[in-house]
Amino acid sequence: MPVVNRFAELSPAIAEWRRDLHAHPEILFETHRTSAFVAEKLRGFGCDEVATGIGRTGVVGVIRGRSSASGRVIALRADMDALPMAEETGLPHASRTPGAMHACGHDGHTAMLLGAAQYLAETRNFDGTAVVIFQPAEEGGGGGREMVEEGMMERFGIEEVYGLHNMPGLPLGAFGIRPGPMLASTDLFTIHVTGRGGHAAQPHDCIDPILAASQIVAALQGIVARNTDPLKAAVVSVTSFRSESDAFNVIPSRVELRGTCRALDPGIRALIAERIAVIVPNVGRAYGAEAVLDFRPGYPVTANDSGRAAFAAQVAAEVAGEVDTETPPIMGGEDFSYMLNARPGAFISLGNGDSARLHHPEYDFDDALIPVGCSYWVRLVETAMPAA
The missing domain is CATH 3.40.630.10 (Zn peptidases)
Known part of the structure; x- marks a missing residue:
């Protein structure tokens, strides 16, 4: 050289x-x-x-x-x-x-x-x-x-x-x-899902935040699959799924999700943020739970x-x-x-x-x-x- x-x-x-x-x-x-x-x-x-x-x-x-x-x-x-x-x-x-x-x-x-x-x-x-x-x-x-x-x-x-x-x-x-x-841009999000806990054998008496959170995870994957231009790279990844209980027979009251979203285009970045803000509370509500989004913009x-x-x-x-x-x-x-x-x-x-x-x-x-x-x-x- x-x-x-x-x-x-x-x-x-x-x-x-x-x-x-x-x-x-x-x-x-x-x-x-x-x-x-x-x-x-x-x-x-x-x-x-x-x-x-x-x-x-x-x-x-x-x-x-x-x-x-x-x-x-x-x-x-x-x-x-x-x-x-x-x-x-x-x-x-x-x-x-x-x-x-x-x-x-x-x-x-x-x-x-x-x-x-x-x-x-x-x-x-x-x-x-x-x-x-x-x-x-x-x-x-x-x-x-x-x-x-x-x-x-x-x-x-x-x-x-x-x-x-x-x-x-x-x-x-x-x-x-x-x-x-x-x-890429590097935005972060935390989602708090709150339901009503109880015995795993009596789910009808509970509002299961794990079910609601699981549906939120699935819905978030639809952003890249169905909302963004296939020719423009984007990532939405849920990287942490935690509840307040580790028991086999307990439906917890609270679940926390964490993740990141990435894009190479500022317009796609804004679209992802908008879609997450719509999906999280509405999917939570559909399952009777409250889902609150904490979205933290990162590097451009x-x-x-x-x-x-x-x-x-x-x-x-x-x-x-x-x-x-x-x-x-x-x-x-x-x-x-x-x-x-x-x-x-x-x-x-x-x-x-x-x-x-x-x-x-x-x-x-x-x-x-x-x-x-x-x-x-x-x-x-x-x-x-x-x-x-």
Whole structure:
């Protein structure tokens, strides 16, 4: 791969940073050690500005090129948080924090962007300003939303923003991208079904919330099957069904359902929410029960600007030799969507090879990706804002 030669020298140190971060995972906004680590490195690299506490524990570094005549400002983003799960890799750098693990590669994302920041601060071979964003709470906390709502884009004059995520199953070091929707919206719902409990041998004296809840589950599956355009991807999944009793001979009074719905189109997303709001109370009522919906909108669709996606693919091809520009979208979510809603840009996948899948207890980021990811970030900045 035609990676930047300097990263052959820097990669061992960057890998050590990555493994240190992996051994000390932090969840959601509690990335205090990680954020301090990042800020210290950025200051040591000689960044022109290092701002902390953005989006609670986010860090932003500003690196100005040899010239700023172009006036352009481009941002690169990495996520820092881990997942609340136990690690089972058995590696020397495995998590030392019980119940927390870097099972999504955010340690690698952070390390690669730090490596790119070091190189950009050393060389400054571009005309404009590079802004490096280190974001907390991607895994369900909406850290990207908080950074945007605090005015990050305006404060640093950001015009375009780019993100990257490793992808197991994609060949090691290969890139994948597409224009338009890349990842899905991620809404959540909880449904409380209340009936009248009693003896299982006397169902006629009860209002069975299990029967009502079961019919709600079945009806929800009809949304994708009969309400959405078959050519537009959508998911409605009930993932938890719990009652207040575990007895064999008791009809409970209450049942709780939980689930998620996903879409790649904002119109389909809105349709699903509307249909759930109609189905839940009415199906419950049909069985004599009360069904109450708690619907919580999550991350929006992550959609790439077509022009920026083409540019990102061009840069990636220069690093990797070839890029899949029609990689299939996935129904997972990503709060980089908030940044793409605020500024045009693109989100790209970088292959982690034949590793355990994301969010698996045996997953580990492959350090062989470090020079590839670092080179992509550097080439993106230098190509978008060529030195005068």
